[in-house]
Amino acid sequence: MKSATSRVVLLLSVAGSANALDWVKAGNDSKSMCAGVETVCSNAASCTRVAFGPCGGVASPEFYLQQEVQGFALIMANDSAYMTNFSELSASVIANNTYRAIDGDLTLGDATYARITAGQYVGGDPSVSGGYIGMASYLLKNGTISTNVNDFLVPDGPELSTTKTKSACISELDTATSTCGAALTYKTGDFKFSLFGFTTGSSFVLPNGVTYLGIRTKLTKKNFPADVEVTFNGKAKKLDGSTAIGTSDVTSVELAGTSRSLTINFPQKYNVGSIGDDGEASTPTATKDVKIKVAAVDGDADSIYVDYLFDAADLQAAGKYFVYDPTVSEVATVSTATASTTKNAVISEAALARPALLALGMGVAAALLHQP
Ligand SMILES: *[C@@H]1O[C@H](CO)[C@@H](O)[C@H](O)[C@H]1NC(C)=O
Ligand SMILES: *[C@@H]1O[C@H](CO)[C@@H](O)[C@H](O)[C@H]1NC(C)=O
Ligand SMILES: *[C@@H]1O[C@H](CO)[C@@H](O)[C@H](O)[C@H]1NC(C)=O
Ligand SMILES: *[C@@H]1O[C@H](CO)[C@@H](O)[C@H](O)[C@H]1NC(C)=O
Numbered sequence: 001m002k003s004a005t006s007r008v009v010l011l012l013s014v015a016g017s018a019n020a021l022d023w024v025k026a027g028n029d030s031k032s033m034c035a036g037v038e039t040v041c042s043n044a045a046s047c048t049r050v051a052f053g054p055c056g057g058v059a060s061p062e063f064y065l066q067q068e069v070q071g072f073a074l075i076m077a078n079d080s081a082y083m084t085n086f087s088e089l090s091a092s093v094i095a096n097n098t099y100r101a102i103d104g105d106l107t108l109g110d111a112t113y114a115r116i117t118a119g120q121y122v123g124g125d126p127s128v129s130g131g132y133i134g135m136a137s138y139l140l141k142n143g144t145i146s147t148n149v150n151d152f153l154v155p156d157g158p159e160l161s162t163t164k165t166k167s168a169c170i171s172e173l174d175t176a177t178s179t180c181g182a183a184l185t186y187k188t189g190d191f192k193f194s195l196f197g198f199t200t201g202s203s204f205v206l207p208n209g210v211t212y213l214g215i216r217t218k219l220t221k222k223n224f225p226a227d228v229e230v231t232f233n234g235k236a237k238k239l240d241g242s243t244a245i246g247t248s249d250v251t252s253v254e255l256a257g258t259s260r261s262l263t264i265n266f267p268q269k270y271n272v273g274s275i276g277d278d279g280e281a282s283t284p285t286a287t288k289d290v291k292i293k294v295a296a297v298d299g300d301a302d303s304i305y306v307d308y309l310f311d312a313a314d315l316q317a318a319g320k321y322f323v324y325d326p327t328v329s330e331v332a333t334v335s336t337a338t339a340s341t342t343k344n345a346v347i348s349e350a351a352l353a354r355p356a357l358l359a360l361g362m363g364v365a366a367a368l369l370h371q372p
């Protein structure tokens with residue numbers, strides 16, 4: 001994991017030269033949002049790496065956040081003690097196990113969006129017992145999209161190089177009617193990402209004692225002013241000190257400085273269900289509470305790990321899926337005070353719906369989760 005760091009720095013030194021990072025711009029005014037993805041990638045971290053930040057009036061952002069999937073783990077402890085008992089879930093060593101698609105110009109109705117989606121099989125032999133884990137990011141470049149489903153890139157099977165796009169319900173289950181809930185609306189400049197996965201194999205079995213499937217992502221601030229402080233849960237908590245968040249659930253991350261600030265809200269719900277014989281994700285069987293935790297990154301003060309824990313109880317057989325698709329629950333304002341102008345960018349981190357947004361990358365994975 002650490003070995004990827006220098007590469008990140010190299011590829012993403014945006015302010016100067018942004019050679020290997022392709023930026024897509026959403027909007028064409030002072031509230032524009034840009035998202036970027038690496039054109040060439042080599043592992044889960046780099047293939048899932050997505051950068052996003054405000055870029056009103058300019059071609060690429062002066063400061064931005066970078067997000068990537070670091071790895072996966074089977075957790076054998078409660079969510080307070082998860083850092084002490086887990087086993088890393090390695091990427092399957094099988095042919096063609098790196099799936100990524102980048103689309104800069106997708107349309108839905110009048111709207112245009114960019115999407116990056118990536119994924120990877122995990123486990124020793126996913127045709128016997130394993131899973132597929134992926135991530136999708138979207139940037140809505142222009143227009144408005146209303147939808148209650150999101151599209152994911154899914155391989156046709158282990159070792160196969162071909163993929164299909166499958167959609168899954170990302171709105172909360174309407175328990176009265178057992179149908180996918182109301183459409184969510186996304187607008188120009190909205191950026192969102194999704195995590196999804198499903199179990200595979202002819203004899204799928206989770207090891208005894210597994211309580212959660214964990215996905216570790218890393219969030220890094222790039223070129224932010226030095227005064228920007230990272231806090232959690234409405235500024236009530238910090239990474240360490242007397243108000244340390246520890247293993248408490250995280251509902252939001254705030255990056256606040258004197259002239260710039262940004263908030264990401266994490267919705268607390270995700271959907272689970274079954275993959276049908278046709279390979280499609282059926283209507284969710286339940287909407288559940290996700291557990292989101294943060295942890296410091298050794299030797300890297302600009303980054304934090306954001307860990308997502310999904311209940312293993314729903315993943316006890318092959319053909320079970322989960323989808324975490326943060327809904328835009330809040331808009332964060334980033335203000336950049338420059339010599340004579342003030343630029344504002346709206347960033348919505350949410351899950352996205354089907355088509356929608358820019359995509360950037362998805363991820364894949366390689367595997368390694370938790371280093372305590
Ligand atoms: C964005 O705005 C500039 C300046 O107003 C204009 O010249 C350009 O055509 C616009 N681009 C798009 C894609 O609308
Ligand atoms: C979680 O597990 C740890 C270690 O087994 C234990 O000390 C702690 O009491 C547990 N917490 C809860 C809330 O069950
Ligand atoms: C954005 O969408 C609006 C409304 O559909 C359209 O008028 C405008 O030309 C579009 N702008 C770009 C840059 O595509
Ligand atoms: C991997 O994909 C390639 C096509 O890109 C295909 O020729 C090859 O057969 C695949 N490998 C296996 C083991 O199926």
Ligand SMILES: *[C@@H]1O[C@H](CO)[C@@H](O)[C@H](O)[C@H]1NC(C)=O
Nearest residue numbers: 076077084085086208209210
């Ligand atoms: C981890 O959890 C498993 C299953 O509950 C248990 O058997 C094992 O002793 C635990 N290991 C540690 C180091 O706590």
